[in-house]
Amino acid sequence: MIGAGCKIGPFCLVGGDVTLGQGVELKSHVVIGGDTQVGDETVIFQFASIGAVPQDLKFKGEATSLVIGKRNRIREYVTMNLGTEGGGGVTRIGDDGMFMACCHVAHDVQIGNRVILVNSVAVAGHCEIADDVIIGGLSGIHQFVRIGKGAIIGALSMVTADVLPHALVQGPRAELDGLNLVGLKRKGVDRADINALRAAFQMLKQGEGSFKDRASRLSDDFDSDYVRAMVAFVMADSDRGFLTPN
Template sequence: MTAQIHPSAVIEDGATIGPDCVIGPFCIVGSDVVLGRGVTLKSHVVITGDTYIGDDSTVFSFAVIGEIPQDKKFGGEKTSLRIGARARIREHVTVNTGTAGGGGLTSIGDDCLLMAGCHIAHDAHIGNRVIVVNSSAVAGHCIVEDDVIIGGLCGIHQFVRIGRGAIIGALTMVTNDVIPHALVQGPRGKLDGLNLVGLKRKGVDRSDITALRAAFQALKDGEGTFLDRAKRLGDEAESEYVREMVGFILGESDRNFLTPS
C-alpha cells in the first residue's frame, strides 16, 4: 500500500511489490518477481523471471534482471535468481537466472555493487560486498566469494572460483581459480601477489598479514607441486587467514589455479 508506482510502469499479475518500493516510469516487473521492502527501480528497468531482490536495493535505468540464460542448452526450465539486500545495480547491467544443469540458481549476496554494463551469467554465485566494475563479465557457474573487487573490462571464465578478498585488476582475463586475498592483473591474468591494501583497509592484524606473505612465498618457491606446497602449509598454519587459503586450494575445483609467477 505504501509503494509508489509510476502510471507508465507495467506490473504483471502475481508480482509481489514490498512496502515503500519506488517503481519509475516505463519499468516492467514480471509475474514471478518479488521485490523486498524499499526497492527502487529507476526508469526503463526490466525485472523478470523467478527473481527476488532484497530490501533497500536500487536498480538503475535500462538494467535487465532475471532474463533467461544465454545458454543454448536452456530449454525453458523454471530457474531462479536471488539478489540480497542493499544491492546497487547500475545502468545496462544484465543478470540471468540459472540453468537446470547448473543447479537452477544464480545468486548475489548483500551489499554488492554492479557497475554500468557488467554481466552476471547463469548459475554464478556472488558473495557479499562484491564490486564488479564497468563492463566486466562473470561467466556461468563461477563462484566469487565475499569482498572481491573485479576491475573494469575484465572477463571471468566459466567455472572459475575467486577467493575472498581478492582483487582483479582492470582489463584482465581470468581463466583459473584465484586464491583468497590475491592480487591478479595482466591481459592474461597472473597472480602478482596479495591484496595488501585491501587487508590493511579491513584492519587485518599485522601478524596475519605477515603469515599470509610467508604462505604466499612458500606457495611460490616451495618444493613439489602447487597442491603439495598447500598441503604442507595446512599442516603448519596457525593463522586463520592461511588456513582459509589452504582450504580454498584443497577444495573442489573445475579449473586449475593461477600460481605465483
Template sequence: MGISETAEIHASAVIEEGARIADGCVVGPFCVVGPNVVLHKGVVLKSHVVVTGNTEIGAETEVFSFSVIGEVPQDLKFDGEASKLVIGERNRIREHVTMNSGTEGGGGVTRVGDGGLFMAGCHIAHDAQIGDRVIVVNSAAVAGHCIIEDDVIIGGLCGIHQWVRIGRGAIIGAVTMVTNDVIPYGLVQGPRGELDGLNLVGLKRRGVARADITALRAAFQMLAQGEGAFLERARRLGDETDSDYVQEIVAFVLGETDRSFLTPR
C-alpha cells in the first residue's frame, strides 16, 4: 500500500520506512509512525501521537494527542517475540491513551473492535480482546488477557483484573475494582466491585422488549436467591427459559473462564 498521495502528513511528522498509510489519512504535527504500522482509509492522528510496533488501525479511527499505540507489553515475561495490536474502525481514542501489543503466552494479538470510545488516560493491556461499541472512561485500566464483550461501559478510574471477562451490555460504575467475571447486562459498582443488579437503562436504550427485560429480572433473582451453588442455579435457569437474553447469560456463566464470578448480593 505504501503512503497514499491523498494522505495529509505534517512536515514535522516522522514516518518510518515501511509504514503503510491509506487514502484520506491525516497525520498531524510531531506524530511518529513506525515501520510496521498500517493506517487504513481516513485514520486521523491529531498531533504528538506515537503509533509503533506491528499495529493496524481501522478506517476512520481518530487518535488524539499524546496517545501511545502499539508499544510492547508491560509484562516482564515478554522477550521481544512478534506480537500485534489490531484496532477496528470508527474508534475515538482520546488523549494519553495507551494500548499495548500482545504476548506469546496470550495468543500474540491485542484486539479492539469497532465504534469504541476510549477516553483520556485509559489503558488497554496486552492480549485484551475488546468488542464493538465499548466505552472505557477516563483513567480506567483493562489488564492483560481480559475479554470485554460488545456494548460494555467501564466507568472512570476502574481497574479490570487480568483474565476477567465482562459480558455484553454490562456496565461498571466509576472507581470500581473488578476481580471476577461479570455476567452479560450486569451492573457492577462499589470500591470492590459487587454485582448489584442489571443494566436496565442500557437495555431500554437499546430497545430490548419488555418481555425480555422481565425475563432478565426474573433470571437475576433466581441467580441471586435460588437454591444451590451459583453454577447450579445457572444450569437450572437454562432449562427453564426460552429468552435469548437469559440464555446468553447462561452460556456466559457456563463458558470457559480463568476466574470466578461476581455473584448477586
C-alpha cells in the first residue's frame, strides 16, 4: 500500500507487503521488502536496504515485520532487518530519527524517538535504544544491550553492557565516563534534576553493596523523576549487565 503524496524515485523496488505512509519519499535505488511499514514523511536515501531477512542463522522464513515511525531520515546504504520469531517478531523504529550513511539495525532491535545513529554505527540483534540517544560514528552495540534515555555514546566505541539513562560513554571498549550534561541542558532539564542526577551518579560510584544495591537506595534519597527513571532502568532485567562508573 502506497499512501497519498509519496515520491518514489528511479530504480526503487517496493515489495508487495510494504506499506508506505503519507508523504514518504524514496530518493532512488531504494529496496524495501518484507512486511515493512514506513511512517508518514519519512525520507529514505539512495541504496538503502530496508526490510530484508535477518542476518540470523536461526531464521527459517517465519512471518515477521519491520515498523518504522514518522519523519525519519534514513541515509545512504543504511540496512534495517525484519524481526525473528525468537525475538518477538518485530524490529521497531520510533519517530523523528536520523540514521546516517551505512548504519545497520539488526533483527528485533527496538529504537525510540529522536535517536541519532551517526555514520557506520552497527546495532546488533535484540538491542533496546530509548528516546533521545545519540551514538557516535563507527560504534558497535553488542546484542541484547539496553541504552537508556538521553545517553550519548562517543565515536569508535564498542558497547558491551547496558548504558544508564543520560550517561556519557566512550572508549574503544566503552566505559561509563559521566553524564550527558550537555544534552540535559540543551533539553532544558531543570537544574535541580541535573544536580540530583549528578549526586546520584556519584553515589553509584562508591558505597557498600553491589551496583544494584546502591541503585535501589537512590529512590529514597532523591525526589527526582530523572533519578527514579535511572533506578527503574537499573532494576529492570538485563541480559548484559551494566557499564558502571569507574
